[in-house]
Amino acid sequence: MSRGISLYLHVHQPYRVKPYSVFDIGEQHEYFDLRDDSKLNNEKIFHKVADKSYRPMTAMLQKLLDTHPDFHFSLSITGDFIDQAEQFAPDVLDSFKKLVASGRVEIVAETFYHSMAFFYSLTEFEAQVEMHRKKIHDVFGVTPTAFRNTELAYNDELAKWADAAGYKTVLAEGWDSVLEWRSPNHVYRPVGTENIRLLLKNYHLSDDIAFRFSNQAWNEWPLTSGKYVDWINTSLGDAPLMNLFMDFETFGEHQWADTGIFTFFEQFVGEWLQQDGAKFYTVTDAAQSAEPAGELSMPTTVTWADSERDLSAWFGNSMQNEAAKHLYAMEEDIVRSGDEKLISDWRNLQSSDHLYYMATKWLTDGDVHAYFSPYDSPYDAFLYYMNAIRDVRWRIMKLHHLGHDYESAVADGQKVHEE
Amino acid sequence: MNILMLGWELPPYNSGGLGVACYHMSKALAQQGATIDFVLPYTAQHPGVDFMTVHNATGLRPEDRVHMGSYDSKYMESLETLDGVDVEDAGDLTTMRAVQKHYTKFVEGLAPQIQPDVIHAHDWLTMEAGVRAKELTGAPLVVHVHATEFDRSGEQYGNPVVHEIEQEALQMADRIIAVSNITKNIIVERYGIPADMVEVVHNAIDIDSFKGYEYDQRDYRYLEDLKHEGYTVVATLTRFTVQKGLTHFMRAAARACEKYDRLVFLFAGDGEQRDELIAQAADLGIADKVYFTGFVRGKQWRDVYSVADVFVMSSVSEPFGLTALEAAHHGCALLISKQSGVGEVLKSILRFDFWDTERLANQLVGIALSPALESSLKDGVKEEYAHLSWRDVATKCIDLYGRVKSGVFA
Incomplete structure (x- = not known):
C-alpha cells in the first residue's frame, strides 16, 4: 500500500510598524519604512532571513527536485512576502518561481495580507483572497486549488466558504481535542460540505522539526533522518498520509544552519523515497490519494499557534x-x-x-x-x-x-x- | 545565625526606600530564625520593631539629623578634616562625618561583644563600620548596595570622598549584594569589582503593611473631579533630586500636553529641585497642569498612588525603585525608565530612556487615549508584583551567609 508525505511550507514576512509616534499623526504617513539598525527595519530583516533561510532553502529544495523525480511539496506565499521580495530581493522571488516551474510544487491560496479578515468582514476577506489569487497567477502562472486561512485558523464556516468558492482542499491543525480518537493521518470531509477535502497537520512530527530539532535538552536530541523516518512509519501504521506543515523559515531562521537542519532534511527526503511505495505529495494530490475516512466538525476555531491552538x-x-x-x-x-x-x-x-x-x-x-x-x-x-x-x-x-x-x-x- | 546588621534608618524615621528595605529584610530574616543586632546612628522608638535588638550609636534625636540622611552624600565633608581627630573631640554631632565617626566607634565596641556570624552593612554610611567590625571579629562582611554615589548624583560625578569610602569597603567585602543588575553593573564597571563577587537580590514588597487602608478620595478631591471629566492623572512620588530625572519628565509632560489636553501631573515629594521644577513648569506653559504636594507621608502618601492612573519613574539611575511596586499595588499603570532596576522584575510596564522625552510623551498620550492599554498595564502588573516577597529575599540572604561563612568564595 502506498503512503505519502505532504510537506507544506508557509512563507511570510510582515510589514512591521515602526515606532510611529503620536507626534507623527497627521504629519507623515509612512508606517513601515524604518531604515535604522533596529529589528523594525523590514528591509534589513528581509535580507537577513533571505541569507539565512530563503536562499539556502530554495537552493536545497531545487536540488531535491532535480535529484528525486518523485519529490513534491506545497508552499503558501503571502502577498506581503511577494511585495517585499520584489522590492528588496528579486533573486529570492526568482528562486521560488523556478521551484514552482518544475510543476511539482503547489501554491496554496490564502489572504494576500496574512490577515484575520475572515473573522471581521467577509467582504474584505474575499477581496484579499482574490488579490492573492491574481498575484499568484501574475507571478507564478498558476491558480491555487487548495486553501489555507492565516495561521491555519479554521472552523466549519471556513470549510463551507472554501467549498463554495471551488477549492478542492483545505488545511487545518490536527488538534487532539477535536480529533479525539481519530488520527490526523487520514483525509477527512468537513461537515456540511459537498466536494472539498480536509488535511490535518500532524503536529507531533511537524513540531519535532519546527520546534524541537535544535533543543539539546530534548531527550531525542539529536534527531537523525533515520530515526525520523522510523517515527513517521510508526505513526502511519496503515494510515495513508503524513501531513508535515510548518513555516518555511524553520529552515535556517528558526533552526540555524549550524544545527544541521539542512543536512538532516536532505537526507530525510532521500531516505523516505528509498522505501517501497513511499511518496511525496502536493496537498491537492494528497487529498485525492485516499478516500475520506469520515466527516469532521470544528465548530470552534482552531489554529496552529501556541499550546491553546485557539485565537488567543x-x-x-x-x-x-x-x-x-x-x-x-x-x-x-x-x-x-x-x-x-x-x-x-x-x-x-x-x-x-x-x-x-x-x-x-x-x-x-x-x-x-x-x-x-x-x-x-x-x-x-x-x-x-x-x-x-x-x-x-x-x-x-x-x-x-x-x-x-x-x-x-x-x-x-x-x-x-x-x- | 547571629547577624550584626548596620543600617542608617528605620521607619518611621526614614528618608526613602533604604529604611523600608532594611526593616522588611530584617523582619523576614528574624522570621526565619536569625538573631539580629541592628545599629542605628540615632535614638528613637520604632513601633513594631520587636523582632530584633536595636542599638543606638548616638543620642541624637531623629529630627536633629538635618542633611544627615543616607541620600545626603553631597553634604559629606572631606575625610581629612576629621581623620586623626579623637571622636570625643569630634564636636557636637552637627556634621555627618562626626556622626559617622561616632557610629563606627560604637560598632567597634559592640561587635566583639556580639561575636556575629556575619556582618551585613547597608550602603556607604555604614561601610566603614562594617570593615572595622570585620577586622575586630574576623566575621565575614556582606556589603549590601542599595545605591552608589553614582546613582545619588544623577548625571554628575558625585562626592569623591564618598566614592572613596565605597571603593574601600567594596574591596574589603567578602560578598556584595546588589539590588539589581543595573547596580551590579555599576559596581563591576565603575568600582572595578569582579562580577562573581556580586550577587543580585531584588527588593520586594510587603503587602501586609498596606492592610487597613481605604481610599476615601478626599486628599486630592480636585484631581478626582478632573478624573470624572475624563482627565488622566499621571503621578510621581520621590525626592526631587537630580537622580530622579524629573526635569526630563517635566519636558515630556509638556510635550504630551501639546497632543492631548486632558492630562494632569502630580509631583509628590520634596527636595532641592523643587523650585527649579516649579519654574520649569511655568516656563513650559503647563503650570496649571502640574500639582506639587510637598513632602507627603501616611495617608496623603498612599492617596497619591490611589488617585493616580499612571505612575512615572523617570530616574537617571535607580538601583531598584520600591515606589513602583507600591504604585502597582494601588492599581497604577507603570512607566519606568530603563535606568531603573525595578524594571528587571516587571514585564507589564512601558519603559523609556530617562532622556527620551519624545518616547515618554508618546507613551503618556497613548495611555490617555486608550483605556485598553491602561487596563492591560494595570491588570498585568498586578499579577506580577505580588510574587516579589521579602521572605524570598531573606532566604537568598541566609543562603549567601551560609556560603560566605564556610569560605566557599575564599
Missing part, C-alpha cells in the same frame, strides 16, 4: 480586540476612498502579526512571543500600532471632509458614513 494569540487581550475593532470599523470609508496608498496601508495593518506582537500570554507561551516580537513589549507594539490607526483615520477625515463627530464615533468602534 491574536484576540486574547483587550488591546488586541480594541486594535482590531478600530481597524475594521474604517473598512467602508477606506475602500470607497479609492485612494490606493491609503487602502494598501490599511490592509498592511491587517497582518495578524501586528496583533500577535500585542499578546500578553506570558506564563506559558511568553517565550515564543518574545522571540517572534521585534518590540520592547506588547504595550509598545500596541502604542505604535494605534498611532498608525489614528493617522489612517485622520487621512480618511481629510479625504471625506469629515469632522470630529466622525473621529469620536469611529473611536468608539462604530461604522459611520457620510450621506
Whole structure:
C-alpha cells in the first residue's frame, strides 16, 4: 500500500510598524519604512532571513527536485512576502518561481495580507483572497486549488466558504481535542460540505522539526533522518498520509544552519523515497490519494499557534480586540476612498502579526512571543500600532471632509458614513 | 545565625526606600530564625520593631539629623578634616562625618561583644563600620548596595570622598549584594569589582503593611473631579533630586500636553529641585497642569498612588525603585525608565530612556487615549508584583551567609 508525505511550507514576512509616534499623526504617513539598525527595519530583516533561510532553502529544495523525480511539496506565499521580495530581493522571488516551474510544487491560496479578515468582514476577506489569487497567477502562472486561512485558523464556516468558492482542499491543525480518537493521518470531509477535502497537520512530527530539532535538552536530541523516518512509519501504521506543515523559515531562521537542519532534511527526503511505495505529495494530490475516512466538525476555531491552538494569540487581550475593532470599523470609508496608498496601508495593518506582537500570554507561551516580537513589549507594539490607526483615520477625515463627530464615533468602534 | 546588621534608618524615621528595605529584610530574616543586632546612628522608638535588638550609636534625636540622611552624600565633608581627630573631640554631632565617626566607634565596641556570624552593612554610611567590625571579629562582611554615589548624583560625578569610602569597603567585602543588575553593573564597571563577587537580590514588597487602608478620595478631591471629566492623572512620588530625572519628565509632560489636553501631573515629594521644577513648569506653559504636594507621608502618601492612573519613574539611575511596586499595588499603570532596576522584575510596564522625552510623551498620550492599554498595564502588573516577597529575599540572604561563612568564595 502506498503512503505519502505532504510537506507544506508557509512563507511570510510582515510589514512591521515602526515606532510611529503620536507626534507623527497627521504629519507623515509612512508606517513601515524604518531604515535604522533596529529589528523594525523590514528591509534589513528581509535580507537577513533571505541569507539565512530563503536562499539556502530554495537552493536545497531545487536540488531535491532535480535529484528525486518523485519529490513534491506545497508552499503558501503571502502577498506581503511577494511585495517585499520584489522590492528588496528579486533573486529570492526568482528562486521560488523556478521551484514552482518544475510543476511539482503547489501554491496554496490564502489572504494576500496574512490577515484575520475572515473573522471581521467577509467582504474584505474575499477581496484579499482574490488579490492573492491574481498575484499568484501574475507571478507564478498558476491558480491555487487548495486553501489555507492565516495561521491555519479554521472552523466549519471556513470549510463551507472554501467549498463554495471551488477549492478542492483545505488545511487545518490536527488538534487532539477535536480529533479525539481519530488520527490526523487520514483525509477527512468537513461537515456540511459537498466536494472539498480536509488535511490535518500532524503536529507531533511537524513540531519535532519546527520546534524541537535544535533543543539539546530534548531527550531525542539529536534527531537523525533515520530515526525520523522510523517515527513517521510508526505513526502511519496503515494510515495513508503524513501531513508535515510548518513555516518555511524553520529552515535556517528558526533552526540555524549550524544545527544541521539542512543536512538532516536532505537526507530525510532521500531516505523516505528509498522505501517501497513511499511518496511525496502536493496537498491537492494528497487529498485525492485516499478516500475520506469520515466527516469532521470544528465548530470552534482552531489554529496552529501556541499550546491553546485557539485565537488567543491574536484576540486574547483587550488591546488586541480594541486594535482590531478600530481597524475594521474604517473598512467602508477606506475602500470607497479609492485612494490606493491609503487602502494598501490599511490592509498592511491587517497582518495578524501586528496583533500577535500585542499578546500578553506570558506564563506559558511568553517565550515564543518574545522571540517572534521585534518590540520592547506588547504595550509598545500596541502604542505604535494605534498611532498608525489614528493617522489612517485622520487621512480618511481629510479625504471625506469629515469632522470630529466622525473621529469620536469611529473611536468608539462604530461604522459611520457620510450621506 | 547571629547577624550584626548596620543600617542608617528605620521607619518611621526614614528618608526613602533604604529604611523600608532594611526593616522588611530584617523582619523576614528574624522570621526565619536569625538573631539580629541592628545599629542605628540615632535614638528613637520604632513601633513594631520587636523582632530584633536595636542599638543606638548616638543620642541624637531623629529630627536633629538635618542633611544627615543616607541620600545626603553631597553634604559629606572631606575625610581629612576629621581623620586623626579623637571622636570625643569630634564636636557636637552637627556634621555627618562626626556622626559617622561616632557610629563606627560604637560598632567597634559592640561587635566583639556580639561575636556575629556575619556582618551585613547597608550602603556607604555604614561601610566603614562594617570593615572595622570585620577586622575586630574576623566575621565575614556582606556589603549590601542599595545605591552608589553614582546613582545619588544623577548625571554628575558625585562626592569623591564618598566614592572613596565605597571603593574601600567594596574591596574589603567578602560578598556584595546588589539590588539589581543595573547596580551590579555599576559596581563591576565603575568600582572595578569582579562580577562573581556580586550577587543580585531584588527588593520586594510587603503587602501586609498596606492592610487597613481605604481610599476615601478626599486628599486630592480636585484631581478626582478632573478624573470624572475624563482627565488622566499621571503621578510621581520621590525626592526631587537630580537622580530622579524629573526635569526630563517635566519636558515630556509638556510635550504630551501639546497632543492631548486632558492630562494632569502630580509631583509628590520634596527636595532641592523643587523650585527649579516649579519654574520649569511655568516656563513650559503647563503650570496649571502640574500639582506639587510637598513632602507627603501616611495617608496623603498612599492617596497619591490611589488617585493616580499612571505612575512615572523617570530616574537617571535607580538601583531598584520600591515606589513602583507600591504604585502597582494601588492599581497604577507603570512607566519606568530603563535606568531603573525595578524594571528587571516587571514585564507589564512601558519603559523609556530617562532622556527620551519624545518616547515618554508618546507613551503618556497613548495611555490617555486608550483605556485598553491602561487596563492591560494595570491588570498585568498586578499579577506580577505580588510574587516579589521579602521572605524570598531573606532566604537568598541566609543562603549567601551560609556560603560566605564556610569560605566557599575564599
